[in-house]
Amino acid sequence: MEPVPVIKLEDVSFAYDGVGVLEGVNLEVGRREFLGLVGPNGGGKSTLLKLVLGLLAPTRGRVSVLGGSPAAGRRRIGYVPQYPSFSRDFPISVRDCVALGRLGRTRPFGGFTARDRALAAEAMRETEVAGLAERPIGTLSGGQMQRVLVARALVSEPEVLLLDEPTANIDQRVEMEIFDLLKHLSERLTVVVVSHDVGFISRYVTRVACLNRTLMCHATEELTGETISALYGQPVRMIRHAHADHGSGTHPGATRPASQGPHRDAPPDRPGDLPP
Amino acid sequence: MNEFLQALSQHAFLQHALAAGLLASVGCGVVGTYVVVKRIAFLAGGIAHAVLGGMGVAYYLGADPLWGALAAALVTAFLVGWVSLRWRQHEDTLVGALWAVGMAVGVLFLSRAPGYGPDLMSYLFGNILMVTREDLYLMAAIDGGILLVVGVLYKPFLAVCFDDEHALLRGVRVELVYLLLLALVAVTVVLLIRVVGLILVIALLTLPAAIAAQYVGSIGRMMLLATALGATFTSGGLALSYGADLPSGSVIIVLAGLAYLASTLGREAVRRRVLR
Numbered sequence: 350m351e352p353v354p355v356i357k358l359e360d361v362s363f364a365y366d367g368v369g370v371l372e373g374v375n376l377e378v379g380r381r382e383f384l385g386l387v388g389p390n391g392g393g394k395s396t397l398l399k400l401v402l403g404l405l406a407p408t409r410g411r412v413s414v415l416g417g418s419p420a421a422g423r424r425r426i427g428y429v430p431q432y433p434s435f436s437r438d439f440p441i442s443v444r445d446c447v448a449l450g451r452l453g454r455t456r457p458f459g460g461f462t463a464r465d466r467a468l469a470a471e472a473m474r475e476t477e478v479a480g481l482a483e484r485p486i487g488t489l490s491g492g493q494m495q496r497v498l499v500a501r502a503l504v505s506e507p508e509v510l511l512l513d514e515p516t517a518n519i520d521q522r523v524e525m526e527i528f529d530l531l532k533h534l535s536e537r538l539t540v541v542v543v544s545h546d547v548g549f550i551s552r553y554v555t556r557v558a559c560l561n562r563t564l565m566c567h568a569t570e571e572l573t574g575e576t577i578s579a580l581y582g583q584p585v586r587m588i589r590h591a592h593a594d595h596g597s598g599t600h601p602g603a604t605r606p607a608s609q610g611p612h613r614d615a616p617p618d619r620p621g622d623l624p625p
Numbered sequence: 626m627n628e629f630l631q632a633l634s635q636h637a638f639l640q641h642a643l644a645a646g647l648l649a650s651v652g653c654g655v656v657g658t659y660v661v662v663k664r665i666a667f668l669a670g671g672i673a674h675a676v677l678g679g680m681g682v683a684y685y686l687g688a689d690p691l692w693g694a695l696a697a698a699l700v701t702a703f704l705v706g707w708v709s710l711r712w713r714q715h716e717d718t719l720v721g722a723l724w725a726v727g728m729a730v731g732v733l734f735l736s737r738a739p740g741y742g743p744d745l746m747s748y749l750f751g752n753i754l755m756v757t758r759e760d761l762y763l764m765a766a767i768d769g770g771i772l773l774v775v776g777v778l779y780k781p782f783l784a785v786c787f788d789d790e791h792a793l794l795r796g797v798r799v800e801l802v803y804l805l806l807l808a809l810v811a812v813t814v815v816l817l818i819r820v821v822g823l824i825l826v827i828a829l830l831t832l833p834a835a836i837a838a839q840y841v842g843s844i845g846r847m848m849l850l851a852t853a854l855g856a857t858f859t860s861g862g863l864a865l866s867y868g869a870d871l872p873s874g875s876v877i878i879v880l881a882g883l884a885y886l887a888s889t890l891g892r893e894a895v896r897r898r899v900l901r
Contacts, residue, residue, distance in 0.1 A: 424795065426794075430790070434788050434790040439787050441844070446787070450791075452784055459780075
């Protein structure tokens with residue numbers, strides 16, 4: 350028997366007030382896959398995550414999570430938002446913030462149990478924020494905050510981790526550390542990460558899905574300049590990569606066209622980035 | 626001060642007043658903490674003022690105005706919550722309308738009430754010296770109820786105040802918890818009416834907790850400190866007003882306001898010295 354896909358979208362379309370955001374999207378994510386979801390701004394990446402979380406309902410098609418409805422599967426998903434959806438001056442420590450990830454997996458009444466505390470400690474150790482446990486969340490740097498959010502997602506013992514541009518606001522050295530952490534986690538979890546930086550994530554993920562209203566799926570090795578150009582609707586600057594991990598070949602390193610805002614150049618300390 | 630302590634040992638009405646202040650500070654410390662961190666002071670103000678409508682109706686019908694206040698507070702909390710959840714974009718207008726219409730209804734019923742009109746001023750600004758033994762029992766019961774609900778629902782309340790999107794994804798019934806929180810605010814308003822009156826309630830619901838937030842980093846410690854501060858303001862205000870023959874509710878509020886100002890300016894001065 351075929352194993353049940355962790356996430357399955359069948360011919361899914363979605364429109365905000367009649368404006369199409371997603372159209373006819375078919376996607377299956379299998380167990381322990383590490384999927385990178387890329388595409389231009391407004392291409393529907395965050396909308397797709399919200400459909401998977403059941404925060405939005407598709408206008409057409411079907412979304413299933415772990416074989417059931419998104420609302421039912423939601424508690425088995427660890428979600429890391431692009432921006433923390435809380436105020437940074439809230440009086441709460443890192444430890445308690447992480448422990449709140451236990452909601453839905455622990456008793457509904459009273460305080461946290463010893464097991465909740467132990468799992469929170471374990472998640473903070475894994476994300477390397479154990480030393481920050483007593484700190485108020487308002488004192489964290491962007492990278493530390495992102496790790497705390499990953500810890501909060503992990504503490505619910507999820508089967509899937511969904512991350513919406515987890516490194517949009519942090520420097521690139523920390524970005525690599527976070528993706529190393531995700532790579533490590535993907536050995537035991539299904540990980541779906543949204544990014545606008547194809548070239549960067551292609552060294553970590555097992556598969557890239559390109560989304561711009563419709564979906565094109567690729568294994569990392571298949572990603573070519575033509576598909577990237579088709580995705581963004583205009584030629585993009587290419588940087589030749591010589592990846593140590595999956596051989597050499599032409600990979601898009603900088604995939605954002607000029608109109609997408611300030612270009613994010615690969616830093617000189619990344620080996621393998623050569624001018625065309 | 627000695628004069629006050631001597632009078633306290635002789636007069637039951639002063640002992641009742643002191644006990645009322647202490648009982649009120651528990652409610653304002655615990656629920657005020659939620660009002661401050663969830664930033665619903667305006668909603669709490671709307672609930673407090675609209676309560677006059679219920680008191681007026683109860684008085685007109687010959688019932689105890691405090692029970693009328695309790696019923697009106699709960700109804701208003703539900704209306705305010707419903708407005709806040711369903712008509713988010715018009716929240717300020719609608720809560721402002723409930724605020725004023727509630728008061729107007731109260732004044733209309735009081736003006737048509739048979740016999741001598743009640744002392745409207747004591748509803749609006751409190752009269753802690755008129756607290757009876759029965760009032761104290763009711764206040765103690767309200768405190769007990771608040772502590773029980775907060776103890777049992779500690780995690781959902783924390784989750785909804787801190788990050789309601791995350792709480793929703795973890796399966797918390799966010800809207801229900803939010804309405805319950807507003808119901809707590811409503812009963813706390815009733816708890817405080819005798820002490821400072823419904824116009825000044827909002828200050829005791831926010832100032833002690835806001836001062837506490839400047840010094841501690843968790844909800845629990847904020848509640849404890851805010852309760853201690855509330856007890857200091859009500860007892861201190863009572864003593865000062867007795868010595869100077871001034872309205873006690875107003876002295877309590879001015880004391881709380883001055884303490885907040887001093888604390889905020891003091892913190893700012895320390896922060897500047899550190900930065901320099």
